[in-house]
Amino acid sequence: MNLFYKKRKIRIPLAVLSLLGAVGSVLLMLLNFWVGLLFAVAYALALGIAWKVENDNYLETEKYIETLSYRMKRVGEEALLELPIGIILLNDKQLIEWINPFVSTIYPDKTWIGSQLYEMSEAFRQVIREDSEQDVIVLNDRSYRVYYKPEEKLIYLFDVTERIKMQSLYYADRTTIGILLVDNYDELSQTMDDQTRSQMNSLVTSLVNQWADEYGIFVKRISSERFLAVFNEGTLALLEKTKFALLDTIRENTSKHSVSLTLSIGVGTGTTSLTELGELAQSSLDLVLGRGGDQVAIKHHDGKLKFYGGKTNPVEKRTRVRARVISHALRDLIQDSDRVFVMGHKMPDMDAIGASIGVRKMARMNGVEGYVVVNFDQLDASVSRLMDEVQQDEELYDHMLMPEEALELMTERSLVVIVDTHKPSMVIDERVLDKAPKVVLIDHHRRGEEFINNTVLVYMEPYASSTAELVTELLEYQPKNEKLTMLESTAMLAGIVVDTKSFTLRTGSRTFEAASYLRTNGADTVLVQRLLKEDITTYIERSKLIETVEFVGNGDIAIARGQDEVVHSSVLIAQTADILLTMQGISASFVVAKRDDGKMGISARSLGELNVQVVMEELGGGGHLTNSACQLQVDTMDEAITMLKDVLDQYVERGNEG
16 A cells, blocks of 8 residues: 555656646647647657656666565564574563573573563562663673563663673772771870880781782881771772771780780772872771771762771770860860850750750850750750759759750850760751851760761760760869859769769770769769659550560560550660660660651660661661660651661671671
C-alpha cells in the first residue's frame, strides 16, 4: 500500500502535463488544424519518453529499497545474535523467555529459558526493584553494565570488565597523604632522661619505618612527634583491612618500656590536588585528637569519614598547663565583651546546667554581666528541682534567660559560650549561636563530624569525666575577687556526680581534685542527693522498660524498648541503660524509647568491649566509648529497633573496629 501510494504520487505530475498538452493541442487545432496536430504528436512523444524515464527510475529505486530493507533486516538479526551485547527478555513473573547467544556464553553449561531471572544473579533484584536504568553487576567473575527497560521487560548487558579494571587501577594509584602524631609526646618526654627519650624516639621511628617498608609507604619524621606518610589508595585499602594495626603495635611495644605512647593518624584521600590532600589529612588529625587520640580518621574529598581504633578508653592526657592557658585566654575574651551568654544542649542535664552556672560565674569574677540561656519548658525533674533552689538566689535566678530574651540583649560585643555539646543542631536555640559574634566551646565529648564552626576558642577534652569538671578547673585560674556560692558549687558537683555515676565511670584523679575544690567552696553533698532523687512513678516507669529487654549478639547485648505511644524523658532512658549495664552477663545495653520531641531516643552504655560511640555515630548520634546516645526521626519503635540491630550486626561483622 505504501509503495503504491508513492508510485501514484510520483506519476501525478505526468497526468497533469498530459491534460495540459491535450488542452493546448485542441486550442491550436481550432486556430490551425495541422499545426495543432503536429504539436499534439510531438508533445505525446516527449511525454512518452518522460514517462519511460520516470518509470525506470521508480523501478530502480524500488529495487534498491527492497534490497536495503533485506540487508537491514539481516544486519539487525546478525546484531541481535552476534554482537557482544547480552539481551534478556522477561515475562510478567520475571521468568526468562528468551536470551541471545551472548548471554549463553556467560554461563555455557546452563540453559536459562524458563528460569527465574534471580537464579542467574541476586544482583538483578536490586536493579528490578529500583527500576534502575543502569547498574553494574558481576556475572561469572566479569562485570556487566545493566540497562533495564521495564516497559519492554528487556535487559541489556554490556561487558565493562576491562574498563572497571582500568578504573580500579587509576583510583588505586591516586596519591594519599597521612599525618602521624605521637600523642602527648611533649608531656611524657619531659619526665624522661636523655637516654630514655632517645630510646623511645628510636623505638617509635623503627616501628613506623618497619610498617612503612611492609606496605611500600614513603614516611618522613618532620618533628619530634610528627611523621608525614605518602602512599596511594590501593595501599590505603590494605591498611583498612588490617584496621591500622600500627596503632596496636605502637601501644603494645612502648608499654613494655613502661611508657604508654599512642599514635593518632589523619588521612586525606579522594582527590588529585596535593594541597587539598594535606588539608584533609590535617583536618582528619584534628578530628582524631578531638575524639581522644589513639585512632585513625580517613577523610574523603566528598566529606565521607571513616574511623579505626578508639577501642580503648582514653586516659588522662591533659595537663594543668593547658587548663591554665585556656582559662587565661577565656578571661581575656570575657573582659573584651560587654555580656556573656552561656548555653548548653537541648533538654539540659545536670552537667550542662552546672557547667553553664560555672561559666556565668567566670564572667562575674571578671566584672562582666553573665547569663545562662535556659528553655524552662524543657527541663527534666532533677534540673527542675535545681531551678527551684536557684529561685531562692535572686541574683542568680535573674540571670537565667529564655532564648528570646537573650537574643534581645545580645550585641556585637557579646560572647556566647557553648557547653557540654559541640553540635550546632543540639544547642538549646540555634538562633543564639547564629547571632553570636564570638563563640567559645567547652565540651568533654569525643568530637563528631558535625561541629560548631567559627569558634574563637575550643576546649575539648574527651578524657574529662564531665564539662563541669573542665569548668571547675578553669575557675581555679580566674580572678579571686569573688568566691563560688554554695548553690553554684553544688550545681557543678551534681553535674560531675551525674556524669560519673557517683564517681564510678570515667573518673580520673583530676575528677576528685575538681570535686575537692567544689567541696572546699561549700558544695552540699546532701543537697546533691536530694536534687538527684527520683519518685516512685519514675522507678516504676523504668522497671517497665527493663521488663521488655531482649538479648542479641552473643547474649551479652541487652536492648530494652518503650511503646510507640508512651513518651519517656531522655534522663529516664539514660538511667535505664545504666541500670541494665549493672546486670550480670551484660556488656552493653541499649534503651529505645519515644522522647518529648517526638523522636525515638536511644541511650547506649557499655563496659568498653563494645564501642557504643561508633554504633551511635552510624545512627547520627555520638558520645563516648562507653556512654553514647542518638535520636532517630522515625515513626515507629520497630523501625528504630531494626535500624539499631542492623548497625550492631555491621559493627560485629567489621570486627569491632573503632
